[in-house]
Amino acid sequence: MQTDVANPRGHLSLRGLTKRFEGLTAVDHLDLDVAKGELVAFLGPSGCGKSTSLRMIAGLSQATSGTIAIGGRDVTNVPPYRRDIGLVFQSYALFPHMTVLKNVMFGLEMRKVSAAEAERRAREAIALVQLSGREDRRPAQLSGGQQQRVALARALVIQPSILLFDEPLSNLDAKLRDEMRAEIRDIQKRLAITSIFVTHDQVEALSMCDKVAVMNGGRLEQLGTPFELYERPATPFVASFVGRTNRLSGTATGESVDIGGMRLAMPGRHAGPVDIMIRPHRIQMSVTGQGGAGEGAASNRITGTIRSSSYSGDLLQYDVAAEGQVFRIERVTRSIEPPLDNGTPVDLSWQIGDTLVFEAAR
Known part of the structure; x- marks a missing residue:
């Protein structure tokens, strides 16, 4: 598929971008537009095609089509x-024998910028x-964070039209x-x-970027804002990969679903096998008899x-056995x-509108 480069829909436009290796399609007909000044994340698990896509954009890997x-x-x-x-690499890719200044000047020197101008721009x-x-x-x-800043400065100093980041923060500790x-977003x-x-x-991806492209198996599952x-979410994969979910399978009839004898209300009308998902933090929980969960007519209760709990400082996670299922609950x-x-016996409730519904794969 050819793109009309005379009338692109984005500052960066990908059309039918595909990369095949022997016996493997790493990227499968990727169509994507990125507006000028926009920061877009390629998000997905290992092997989904995100880094291969970036390498093709950078010219480090030749597209198959x-x-x-x-x-x-x-x-x-x-x-x-x-x-x-x-390009900002995961491994920084700095020259160990060069100073910070020389590392940042390197790209300008390769472009035959005068020494005085290169030093000014590098500083x-x-x-x-x-x-x-x-x-x-x-x-x-x-430090690792300082090395990453040098790598960023080296990429910025050439005043590129597009800046590519290949998992640049994965080698840093959580606080850094x-x-x-x-800093990068600013x-x-x-x-x-x-x-x-x-x-x-x-x-x-959610905290930094204007839009996120979720990839899976070489394909683009969904492009949208973090919200x-x-x-x-357009697919069950997006719903489960972007955030955490409780996933239940059942048979829908109208505006309710039967899950092993437990009947729950859901938004919209559906028929046949469905998967429903509820975010753990959207489920209210209270000790049975003490109130606090179950209020509101438009709720499942x-x-x-x-069954178990996990404490991580700012978050409490509970696994609750209910109606033959196990629900993960999160509380601040x-x-x-x-x-x-x-x-401990507990009551659970959630708003019907907080239920995500997907037709089950047949």
Whole structure:
């Protein structure tokens, strides 16, 4: 399938982008448009095709078929150094024998920018990533987060049309990842640079990006805003991969579903086998007899017993056995509320509108 590069629908336009290896289709007819200045995440499990897609956009891997257009220009067969792309690698890929300043200047020197201009722009990029004063250090003298900032500065200094991130935060600890997410997003918004961010971390994708492209088995399952993906997932895979869910299977009749003799209300009218999903934090729970769950006419209400619990500081997770099923419940912790004991009888309820319904695969 060929794209009309004269009238692209995005600053970056992919049409029918496909990559086949012997006996494997890694990316299968990917169609995607990214608007100028937009940050889009490629999200999915290992092997879903997200990094292969990024490598084709960068020109590091040749597409089997399909087209790639940047700013209306077909770059499908253009070599990487002529695509006007900056790439931030997972491994940083810094030159260990070069100083921070020389690492950042390298791309400009390869483009025959004068030494004075290259140094000026490199120092500006280093200041942008908050590393002023460390220009003479070598990568081994920097922390992981500082090395990632150098890699970002090196990609930004060439003033690329598109910036590509290949899981750049996966080597950092949790606290540093949070800090770098905010910094990368702030810089990207200030520069209004079109960006692709490859990640398998849903929190990273949802918290940083304007849109998220969820991939599975080489195909694009859904493209949307973080809100759209979480609240209106198009497929069961998207619903379960973006956030956590309780998944139940049953037979629908009208506006209710029978699950092993338990009848639950659901939004809309359906018939036949369905899968329903409920987010753990959308289920209210209270100790039986103490109230607090089950209020509201538009709610499903069941009773059960706590089977196990898990405490992670800010979150309490319970597994509750109810009506022959096991429900995962999540509650924000409170300093005055210790975890409930296993065996405690509880009431569960959730709003009917919080039930996601999908036709079961036949």
